[in-house]
Amino acid sequence: xxxxxxxxxxxxxxxxxxxxxxxxxxxxxxxxxxxxxxxxxxxxxxxxxxxxxxxxxxxxxxxxxxxxxxxxxxxxxxxxxxxxxxxxxxxxxxxxxxxxxxxxxxxxxxxxxxxxxxxxxxxxxxxxxxxxxxxxxxxxxxxxxxxxxxxxxxxxxxxxxxxxxxxxxxxxxx
Amino acid sequence: xxxxxxxxxxxxxxxxxxxxxxxxxxxxxxxxxxxxxxxxxxxxxxxxxxxxxxxxxxxxxxxxxxxxxxxxxxxxxxxxxxxxxxxxxxxxxxxxxxxxxxxxxxxxxxxxxxxxxxxxxxxxxxxxxxxxxxxxxxxxxxxxxxxxxxxxxxxxxxxxxxxxxxxxxxxxxxxxxxxxxxxxxx
Numbered sequence: 485x486x487x488x489x490x491x492x493x494x495x496x497x498x499x500x501x502x503x504x505x506x507x508x509x510x511x512x513x514x515x516x517x518x519x520x521x522x523x524x525x526x527x528x529x530x531x532x533x534x535x536x537x538x539x540x541x542x543x544x545x546x547x548x549x550x551x552x553x554x555x556x557x558x559x560x561x562x563x564x565x566x567x568x569x570x571x572x573x574x575x576x577x578x579x580x581x582x583x584x585x586x587x588x589x590x591x592x593x594x595x596x597x598x599x600x601x602x603x604x605x606x607x608x609x610x611x612x613x614x615x616x617x618x619x620x621x622x623x624x625x626x627x628x629x630x631x632x633x634x635x636x637x638x639x640x641x642x643x644x645x646x647x648x649x650x651x652x653x654x655x656x657x658x
Numbered sequence: 659x660x661x662x663x664x665x666x667x668x669x670x671x672x673x674x675x676x677x678x679x680x681x682x683x684x685x686x687x688x689x690x691x692x693x694x695x696x697x698x699x700x701x702x703x704x705x706x707x708x709x710x711x712x713x714x715x716x717x718x719x720x721x722x723x724x725x726x727x728x729x730x731x732x733x734x735x736x737x738x739x740x741x742x743x744x745x746x747x748x749x750x751x752x753x754x755x756x757x758x759x760x761x762x763x764x765x766x767x768x769x770x771x772x773x774x775x776x777x778x779x780x781x782x783x784x785x786x787x788x789x790x791x792x793x794x795x796x797x798x799x800x801x802x803x804x805x806x807x808x809x810x811x812x813x814x815x816x817x818x819x820x821x822x823x824x825x826x827x828x829x830x831x832x833x834x835x836x837x838x839x840x841x842x843x844x
Contacts, residue, residue: 593740
């Protein structure tokens with residue numbers, strides 16, 4: 485059958501769910517006023533999730549580069565195939581850019597990331613009060629871009645499945 | 659008449675100079691080049707906050723270390739964790755309670771040479787609570803300055819730093835290390 489490989493499908497859905505959780509947790513934690521133990525916990529969990537997403541995305545990209553995606557249906561217009569390719573590339577860029585911007589934002593704030601509270605991740609830059617607000621804005625706007633790209637991705641998948649019924653979505657079905 | 663006044667003033671000046679030479683040289687801390695920081699772990703993450711304002715009065719003569727004294731006053735409201743919101747939070751009742759206890763103070767009670775270093779004992783007061791502390795001190799000479807460096811481990815809960823839900827040491831560890839480097843001109 486014309487499908488993505490099993491590991492590619494597993495990574496797609498796993499990373500997708502992790503991103504939704506990380507995104508929701510990020511929105512929740514910044515809305516907590518003041519400073520509370522819960523807020524600090526959420527920040528730590530958010531960072532751990534981000535590191536997990538980054539690692540899985542790196543594995544996924546390596547898999548993708550060594551395992552070709554199944555072809556699109558012949559009837560699918562070439563502009564749509566190009567648009568899909570562009571959107572997928574954009575999603576990969578954001579899946580790397582967002583955790584990295586968050587990671588460096590945390591370092592610029594003088595708070596290194598200790599993964600799962602067990603392993604300290606590399607401190608690549610010194611605390612930097614000038615860079616901190618810049619990275620915060622970058623992290624925010626990349627997320628706005630991700631939300632936009634994600635909605636387009638889902639809308640296209642649903643259109644292919646329910647309107648075109650061309651099997652494009654089925655290639656990624658678990 | 660004017661000559662007499664001049665002589666009198668010069669004599670007074672000479673006298674005060676001589677007196678200053680006789681007394682143990684009180685050192686003037688160069689606070690711009692000195693630092694006092696607190697390092698602790700928040701959910702296993704090492705975090706450092708700096709006290710931007712403090713005053714150090716040190717009397718130290720290497721020939722007579724036993725006679726040395728030190729008084730450090732720290733403005734707790736100047737604690738800087740690198741985030742305006744967090745900085746405001748730590749002044750609250752649960753943490754420093756800065757309105758009620760604006761300064762922390764260290765007063766030395768003894769100093770003994772110990773193999774190139776000195777063993778210092780003293781009383782540390784934070785948030786109105788006083789505890790006996792001891793730590794090794796390093797004294798170096800850098801150009802015309804004398805540099806006093808050391809790290810003093812304390813338990814934050816002994817000073818009621820972090821009350822209520824903040825007593826949870828899995829969130830913020832009990833161990834806090836106060837790192838200091840005081841530069842003083844002779």
